[in-house]
Amino acid sequence: MLELKHISYRVSTPEGELDILRDINLTIPDRELAVFTGPNGGGKTTLAKIIMGLARPTSGQVVYNGEDITELDITERSRRGISYGFQQPPRFKGITVQDLLRLAAGGEKLSKDRCCNYLTQVGLCANDYLDREVDASLSGGEVKRIEIATVLARGGEFMIFDEPEAGIDLWSFARLTETFEALHRQKSATMVIISHQERIIRLADEIIVVAGGEIAHRGGTEEIFPLILADTLGSCPVIGRKEAR
Numbered sequence: 001m002l003e004l005k006h007i008s009y010r011v012s013t014p015e016g017e018l019d020i021l022r023d024i025n026l027t028i029p030d031r032e033l034a035v036f037t038g039p040n041g042g043g044k045t046t047l048a049k050i051i052m053g054l055a056r057p058t059s060g061q062v063v064y065n066g067e068d069i070t071e072l073d074i075t076e077r078s079r080r081g082i083s084y085g086f087q088q089p090p091r092f093k094g095i096t097v098q099d100l101l102r103l104a105a106g107g108e109k110l111s112k113d114r115c116c117n118y119l120t121q122v123g124l125c126a127n128d129y130l131d132r133e134v135d136a137s138l139s140g141g142e143v144k145r146i147e148i149a150t151v152l153a154r155g156g157e158f159m160i161f162d163e164p165e166a167g168i169d170l171w172s173f174a175r176l177t178e179t180f181e182a183l184h185r186q187k188s189a190t191m192v193i194i195s196h197q198e199r200i201i202r203l204a205d206e207i208i209v210v211a212g213g214e215i216a217h218r219g220g221t222e223e224i225f226p227l228i229l230a231d232t233l234g235s236c237p238v239i240g241r242k243e244a245r
């Protein structure tokens, strides 16, 4: 179980201090599929980075399976089974897709078949990619899908996917949605998927709407969808919130 307790994140900007997240309290039970959604700039990626240890909260605690992991770095959190697929994945010149998948799997001797299987799960034809370098020659959608395959290869207990749909074509997106659905059915991991896509949001056990650095709504699909629709049909949620401050 993951618990976020009174998480705040403040940065210094030339204009002064800026609150990116304010007093976030959230519990994600084991094997739940939670979807974070909400307007651009609402704080979803920042929250994911705080869970992964890529950003240190200004105040508050991150507790994982009863252990306070707030001060642990990304490597230590990774050892505890937490993994994160970046919204904008980095590229690694000189490293092939196969190397990257093996590294993700902890250096274990991942067979070619297993590597192929992970790539198939994200809609890539393995033969075309295993020996390609993860460099600038890959398209945005390809690099994004390879990143998701590395999270799958890591096989963590707590997986975070940051906008897995970004830049991905309709056919691969359908395949990816099936992969998330199957993973969730197997109940082998807790998943947080940050998404703006209705098909992914509908897979959620719980939808968490992050807006203006706060949790604006949280609950099941039936309860939250009408609220999201009301939010988006009204005035611009971002501008509205800023004016309200």
Ligand SMILES: Nc1ncnc2c1ncn2[C@@H]1O[C@H](COP(=O)(O)OP(=O)(O)OP(=O)(O)O)[C@@H](O)[C@H]1O
Binding pocket: 011, 013, 018, 020, 038, 039, 040, 041, 042, 043, 044, 045, 046, 047, 087
């Ligand atoms: N280090 C920083 N300095 C200044 N502003 C920051 C910093 N980090 C994040 N922000 C701002 O905090 C807000 C939240 O960013 P975040 O990336 O978490 O949003 P998001 O909900 O993931 O948005 P999107 O849907 O566009 O991916 C944004 O307005 C962003 O510009």
Ligand SMILES: [Mg+2]
Binding pocket: 044, 045, 046, 087, 162
């Ligand atoms: Mg984001």
